[in-house]
Amino acid sequence: MYLVQRRGELRVPCQRTKGHNIGKKLEADSKRLERISNQGPTQINQQAFSEKDHEDISPALSREENSMLNPIFDGQLENVIYERASEPAFIGEASCAAFHNRILQCLDDSYPLATVAFSNYYRVPRYQQLSLDPRTDFPESTHARLLLNVARRFIGSYPLPLLEASFMREVDVVYRKEVMPSDLWLCKFYSLLCLGEIYTNRRGVGDNRVPGTDYYFKAVNVFREAFEEPSLLQVEVLILLAWSSNILGRVMTAFSYIGNAMKIATSMGLHRSASKLITLSPAERECRRRTWWVLYFLERVSASKLGQPITIRDKDIDVELPSMDGLTEEEKTDFLDPIPMVANVKLGRIIGNILTDIYGIPERTNGLYIHRVYTIFKKLRAWHDELEPTVRLREQNTPRPVLSLHLAYNECIIQTTRPIHLHLFKAQFRPNCNSTTPRAQRSNTLSPITLALADSCVHAAQASSRIAEGLFLDGSLATFGYWDAHHFFSAALILVISLALKPDAATSDALNVLLAVLQSMKKDGNVPSVDYCERLSHLQERVAILRNKCQLEGSLVTTNTSSDSPQAAESAGSQQDNPANRAQSFQTGTNLHNDQGIQSTPEKSIVSGSVDIFDNPIIGNFLDDNQAPWPDMFTGIWDLDESRLED
Template identity: 25%
Template sequence: MAKACVKCKQRKKKCSGGVPCDYCLKIDEPQGCEYKTRVKSKVAKVTERYILSLKNRIQQLEAQLAKTASEVPENTEQPLTTSDINPLMESENGLEYGFQAPPSKLSTRDRYLGLSSCAQFLKKVKQSLPNSIDANVVASKDCTLAALKVHTEPQIDPFRIEKILNEIIPDFKEARKLIQNASEMIGADYMFIEKDYADITVKKMLDRDQIPKKPEDLLQFTIELLRLMTCLALGSLFDRSNESSRYMGVTFHRASLSLYGSLAYAFDQASSAALVQSLLNMAYFALSQNKTTFAFATVGTAIRTMFTLGYHKKTQSMIENRTFWLCFIYDRLLAVRFGFPLMIGERDINAPIFNEADESQTTVSLDVYHFVAQVKLAMITTQIISKIYMQNPFSFLHNCHAVLKQLKHWFDSLPNELKFDYDDIKTGMIRSTFNLHINYNYSIIITTRPVLLYVVNMIFSNTGDEEKTLEQGQCDLISGLLESCIQAAEIQSRILAKLYYDGKMAVCSFLDCHYIFGATIILILAGYCQMHMEQSVLYSGDIELLFDAINHNLKILQRLSEYNVVARNFNEQLTEFIETMSSKEVVGPLEKEDGQRQNSPLSFSQNFKRQNSTLNDLEEDEKRIFDLDDLAFVDLSHLLNYIDDQFPSTSMVDQFLERDFLSNNCREP
């Protein structure tokens, strides 16, 4: 790593060498602290003559191989590689079948073509023609999508652009503040803004005397204006200094839709990294307005636009690379939270992860650390979806163990700069750091919560005989899985409550409300099941503290409901869920004939009635929930070691879970 960060070098300051360094902390720009080190190029430049010599050598070897094959008895079959069978595929050593034209750089006007396209097939045919044909002639006549498309002037209405600039866009100072709000509250995980975006790009746009006249320049200006409008809409979500900011956010969002409609007439020419980023920003805003269908459709458009640009195969800049992995994160975000199908298959990805994309230099910064860690966690999300919530040939215990092992490795591999003390949470850190730990606990919850559903079903199918249902080994295993699930939900609640009390929560965001919603469901089920099971399977802590955490979550959602439609929706669902779990129809069959036990269904509902009567004392209740000095991070080591030692894949417990649990509670029929 370089001895001094970029900012200290520019300002000629002594750098402490940390990430972030002391100077960047002093000027309150920790995210801008980065170290860049040049790397010697690993690309070897070769001449066309050298390539032809290699090709001749390959032909000689193929001739020798064919001669050897002719001497082998007819009943002896030689294995064929994929490249031998299908000339469309690249061989294992990376050389294509026949002549390979020099690669051309992708631009916003070029389009990616997969091997199954007819134009790509024709290109392969041309490349296989005899060597006497001029390679330049072949390359110039490639029937690619870029060559086939009709180039027409973009039909952008300049009067609409002028109207947006004059009537909707705020002044530079206000625009800069909104952009900074969006960057700080959302984090680098779900939004990409260049460091000097406001001071250079936005200022240049707003300082123009008039919009561009040339159609090509007007198109690029409109694309950048669309991106600015989406950033302003997101920034307005978190602007607490202006009471009308929520309405301005809707105004900015509607203007974004209007600009996007204008670009639809020239979508082929407009497709670019900036357009993809704008679509993702629009999707984030739609989620905050509880517009799930629109968000999913918009992310789908962004991903498919990215596919046409070929970013999943090769990126030419860090911006393109970052744009692709943002699409990947959004794809996993929607898939795991709404059960939507994945749109990006990991087998189709050739693009390196962020910092590996630039071979000329290595960049070290908090932004790089955050984004790479978030991408790797999103990859584990793929495993959660495929192993836990889809049919596969392995047992649940095997899949759960594999996913939890990956999560543990991810957590252990975090740089020290991305870790914090769970017993002393400081909200002054960058929001992206909190996002990582929140997502980590959420991943544990969705991996292990099917076991909680199994226990709920067990209670309702065995009234009063729960302790006879489980053998000791089965009970210990389920207890270990549930302990991790409930502890993750508690930690999730604690972090989010701390952010809320300190004014650091993205109060208009969908994600924070959804995290509270998911954690509260787990805690409600844990409290309910614990009060109806004589055997202590679920929760070993203080039941009163558990209900305190539940009620804190409910009160926070209720407070957020005043200006967050998503929080209002989640609060209504949780309230209805508690009423259902407390109803006579649900708790009646669980009452014993010889009278109610100490932890009766009645006491379950009373816990909420008692706590909800003190809604105005939310700040006072805060002190109790944060008196927990023994709530550390979820350490999966003990559980993983226990499964390895006690429960091999052929054990009775494994078969028990697979037969009675998976078939009924986890996967789709």
Template identity: 30%
Template sequence: YIDDLIEENKRLKGLLDDTTNPNASSLSALSVSTAPSPRRDLDVLDSPDVARNNTSNIMLEVRPWFVPSTDQQTPILIGEVPDASFSTRFRQAISAPHEQPYKHIPRTAFATDERIACLTESECAWPSPSRARFLVEVALRYVSRCYHIVRRSVVMDALEHSIHNPAWGESLIRCKLWGLFAIGELYSARSIAPGKDFPGLPYFAKASRMLSVLSERPTIDAIEIIHLLSFYSLALNRRYTSYILAGMAVRMAVLIGLHLNIPAAQLPDAAVREHRNRLWATTCIFDRMWASKLGQPAAIGDRDIMVDPPSNASVDAAVAGDFGDCAYYIASSRLASITSTMVRCIYNTRDQSTTLSSRVQQTLKDLREWVQELPSHLHLDAAPHSEAAYKPTPLHLSFNQSAILATRPILLHVLKTHAAAWPAPAGAMPVPASAMTIVAACVRCARHSLHLLTECWIDGSFATFDYFYTSYLFSALTVLAVSSLLDGPDAAADREQFDSASGLLAQLADGGNFAAKEDMKHVDAMKAAVTAAASKKRGVVGLEATTGLGDFAGVMSPAAWASSTTTAVQGMATAGMALTEPSLQELLAEPFLDMQFIDASVYDDYSQGLYWPDFSTENWTPETWVPGS
């Protein structure tokens, strides 16, 4: 018994020494054990030193990022995946240790529950026949170009019946038309007139009210309506609502067996069977992509899906227009699956048996394989097979965003290492070429996205209230803001592109785009932080004017950095060009990446998040936030 007390005393003394060690301050939230225990919900660190020396198996208890709120009953969970969170981490990375840390900016720009509830109680007039046809055509064009939700022939037939006989149709069919009216008005509007509601919001409220009572037996029509409402909710910047609706659609689809093949003997109509398969593909895409934007889990995994992918099935000529090229939907489904897996592997700090750098490497391999399997007619330089064919720009923008999500943790760690050397380069931790190669890929994807979005802006295909293009724009400009501080040869050009993209985002915000209004708060805060950081690092830039790289010049030469980052965006046949650079190809072939400095940093930071500890004392209200705070 006495021996046991002595051993316990030694163990507690060791823990006390760890907590009083200044170097271990960032590990204050860790639970340390010398042996793994499957019963503990802890995280295993597999840093190179631990793996090679096998001296201990340290268990880390992950602490999520919650932000206290004065107007909520419970603190708000802030995930590390959203673009707004990355913007906050970026500002925190370039703040001095002695300064008041930058706080996360609340999301307050979205359609409120109260306004939608008010509209559900108000009467909403059915649009005139010409207006109804116009809105449905607009909705089908914008929705069907990327997703398969409804069948055109069925919708148009229902619309004509409802026009000629207002009392015709079941409530779900009319509800579906209300949802299409909302999306049609959303994409046809250029701005919000004074005193008017957000485009399509009254139609959306009407459809939401009609679907307020869920049927005990789900139907295809109900799933289609939920998808339309989920899609429109993103434009309202109601991301949580959209994610909830997407998950609801998955569960309804599972209940009626959309995730399974149905025998032709039981459902002879080939068009109906193909619609089921494609609707399931869209259901998975929505659930996984919406979840990845929030860093949340998807509702269903691949192992539970046993239905055939979309195909170019042989159907009657009268309904052939209901089904577009299946290759686009297959590629989009595969990309959504890769993105969902990537978010779980890279950003989920639990149950990880490999280092962050190796997980990033594996994700880039998966994305490279996706590029290699992409049909040639889905490349951006492919000649359209008809004048009406839509360029697969959204698919490439989605790919770029997935690559950015996979690589920007490395980008942020490199920036953090770089910022630690300000204002003098002495003592800076060298950054290996492998890390800079991944950083270069991240920056190239951001530049390519901005190039594509600028082209869309010029040719008029960038709709004012398009949530996806707006989010891609904000994500790209944030990466370029980081790149502008890394002293590469294109740092000045990236800062100019950041300012240019900020101008486009400001125009969207002025037009009434909810997401742009939120993003502009972060842009204003980033501008203030970048200006402050630039003044801190002038000494570095002045001392290293000949190289522009400071202490990084000894790790990756200016010529190599320029070669890896200045690949011309013009002429890129596909977004995957960012992953075909020789330096990155060599990197992906390596069995082990020399990025111990990053994995060691993650060891210090896992206790509070992917990047570094958050500040649990931060408190905000919508009224108290100011730029730079």
């Protein structure tokens, strides 16, 4: 049907189908749907995996291994759309919300499913409700400079667009009232002031609201869309608004800003090489490149957190990476060291690969999960090995942007391997399981590589916990930060189910640190942490109830880790062999309301946040050996047939 509009009228073509024809059609459709619903699930024949389809071929696998699917797609959520009173929200499988929901499927079907959005997000008031005119009422000049410097220090290397010297000169000119700033410039100015005030304060202001919200409201109200006149400044403004929106819990707004920025950027050709544009100076080219790559990285990590597909393919991008080539000494003062930005960009590419290869639609990825893990892990190992010394974790005084980079790296490992961890959890604690096979027998059939991949997920979460502890002790924690809270929540989810599978003192300590940090952020006014703490508290309670029930029934079996894993050997000690100690360790890790805080000492090295998953000989052999076949028992846990899982 087409809607035709003429001279202000909205006309709809007449419906030519008569009433009795509609009734017959509906009856036929109803019968057809009933026949389809009564049919059993059809078996999809997976296409054979060939070296032609992928440059990096994983070790030679058996026929069963070649046809295995991603465990995350085992048992899709049902009736999510029909249970919502408002418009349904899409929850992508890559998001922590989806992972949290899948854990709860095993524990508590009555608990409301998590979404990627937050109910306690900040609402933007109308322009008329603002007490100050954003065009004339600026903060005092010195105070504004201080806030801008704080914003530059915290976000300059994340990276976000900020030409340091040039922008500060523009601020001076505006304060001297020599020029009248444009709406876009004002929006950028207030967005940076908002971020500066956010990162200056350690606690909420007034009624515990996030600092900088007044500046954010000014920025949003002064922003004007100008899609027919795209500009680099418009892209920068949308990036800054997206960053601020995430902090205020407005994650869907932020994602929309990023999407608009992507469309504007591609319409300007920022994703293409500007070498043929001879009218551009080296500084202008570099500004375009950096703005693009900042947007690229932000789009990738935002899509990852929300479980959304990527906006643009890597093969459609040929713009050069950031550098200082061709810039004069004066021009270099406008740009930061490109090395951290390049590391972020390369990690962003891997994040995109994770979204498409690990969490893509199974039919379109051939469902070959283990091959995808192999490819992603090879890229992550290469990324880690090629890091410049300036962006590696140090013994002491690691720069804050470097810590953020490694939190994102740990998150990549977690996202890649947590489907395995979820599968192990479901096999161990599947409710209403009528299996005749003892859990002990099912646990002992797990292959070494399966356990090693599951261990790598736990070790990455523990590494994020150590970084969180270092940030807390050093006073470098972004109290209101969206990304920090999300990384900590993601790691905590893994540690909660890891403690249920294999109680361990090190895992319990790591979880306690994350819970204490998230609880502290919540009390200080962090918006995402309110939701995260509630979800974790309920999850821990349900896991503890289920675990105690299994202990009483005598059906609980601790999942063993790979004996060849050095990390597993380090974390497994005499305490693990004592059932009383195991139970105590698990209970310690599940107390979200414990106010003891972080009991570590400042002398603890922040380098402990570094995790070299690939030192594990099992994973190393998995990545290096392209010919040796893996044992057939490796395929056992990948079968998604519910009946076979229980037999």
